[in-house]
Amino acid sequence: EAGVAQSPRYKIIEKRQSVAFWCNPISGHATLYWYQQILGQGPKLLIQFQNNGVVDDSQLPKDRFSAERLKGVDSTLKIQPAKLEDSAVYLCASSPYDKQYFGPGTRLTVT
């Protein structure tokens, strides 16, 4: 079966610019997650969707980060404006029930 798709794979922007990441989960998976992974650390959950509703966004910096899941399928994560500390890998995962399947991630560099 096809895995979780993410694009772009790499992105370099300057601080104060905007950026958007896209995720296409595995077909039929109701739950979708966005994680942020800073170099040398484990992934940290930013937001969790169940279908197209938000289950947990307690760790999302809402003053600059936003996310949506259209029609309970694809999702986008946006950062506006970006800061230097946002440099990280952004991982998308989807889950049918008890396991999470991760995409390859988008590596963001903010200069």
Place this chain on the structure above:
Amino acid sequence: DAKTTQPPSMDCAEGRAANLPCNHSTISGNEYVYWYRQIHSQGPQYIIHGLKNNETNEMASLIITEDRKSSTLILPHATLRDTAVYYCIRLYGGATNKLIFGTGTLLAVQP
């Protein structure tokens, strides 16, 4: 708060069994133990999970002590492709719970 303790790094000879320990002394009765791994520049990959009983699948075995305060992930015949960071995670049973990653164990399989 990851709530699990793992050694930061381990070495293993190729072809030998790799035994990765995890301490979760405060685990509650309805929390599962999950293992994921992350190969360099890839998203995390599910390995195995268990509640009380030992578990085995095509990738690994999970041994959970009777008091559930610790567990060991066993890769029976490690290969170079098993070099990765291995994360031990406690998860309350349910479909929509988030994974809280610690810093994991970097397993280096040596030729």
